[in-house]
Amino acid sequence: MPDQKRVLLKVIVLGDSGVGKTSLMNQYVNKKFREQYKATIGADFVTKELQVDDKHVTLQIWDTAGQERFQSLGAAFYRGADCCVLVYDVNAPKSFETLRKWHEEFLKQADPVDPSTFPFVVIGNKVDVEGEKNRMNNMRKAREWCDSRGNIPCIETSAKENYNVDVAFHCVAKMALTHERAPDEEDMDIEINYSMAGLLDSAVSEADHKEHYREWKCGC
Template identity: 70%
Template sequence: HSVGKTSLMNQYVNKKFSNQYKATIGADFLTKEVMVDDRLVTMQIWDTAGQERFQSLGVAFYRGADCCVLVYDVNNGRSFETLDSWRDEFLIQASPRDSENFPFVVLGNKIDMEESKRAVSQKRAMTWCQSKGNIPYFETSAKEAIN
């Protein structure tokens, strides 16, 4: 069950959305240049496999990351419940110097779906983020280019 990581990345970098779904195997990346404090920074955005059967292929790409974006589907409770294990797995594999303060961001994707299908409330997600050291939380739609 896809949460839309590849779609978010494509929308952010290329301003494109495709309805076609293709599971990410291993990892893929795109680059985007952004201005940060009047400096041009080249971001390398890595997209790793979300499906458990491909999960172990992504671990080599975690090392050296400066930030980790965790994505779940607001209409799929199970995808939200696995955030803990994804976060833990990332910290184990990336082994950052200061894991207590490593920057994470959480994205609740697919907010374009009808409200009645929603399985995870904004409040529940924000409470989880606060419990993990105030992780920034945003709700998104790759399809509608929201956020």
């Protein structure tokens, strides 16, 4: 019987202050949403254990401050990351416009061996907030931006209503597994399923009772 060794994956979450990074993580790990906004100071992390295909995975998810004075956390913070999550507010155009800055900041600090293949996931949060016209326009731009950077998965979520949060982070885990390289990789016979078909089915069924939300489609 194969050894079911748990894989530790480090995930960095970046984005402007107030886009809901902490709320997404709290909803995913603790199934809680806090109405009062409290800015993250510096950086903090939470962990979540899950099963991805036949792998036991521990996600170590690092939350970061979006304020300018806390942006330069240093290369040591980014080192060893297996995936980077870029979060923006679907109703705040400026938070999307700064994704390029966060994308560049991560690549500069993490300095991955091959920047063109390092896994990113983009999350457009706060789809529960009224503002359909702005949201649809921003999501279109986000998908175009992601497509131009190697078809980065782009997912809409609501931390408040727990919409697509589990789906998004499961996608993150799968993307991170494509980057993680265990020393005994050959012995473990790692086979990563890139299709995400099961996740797509779950996302569509969840959207059936949320007709005012745009249908989600994962690109990973």
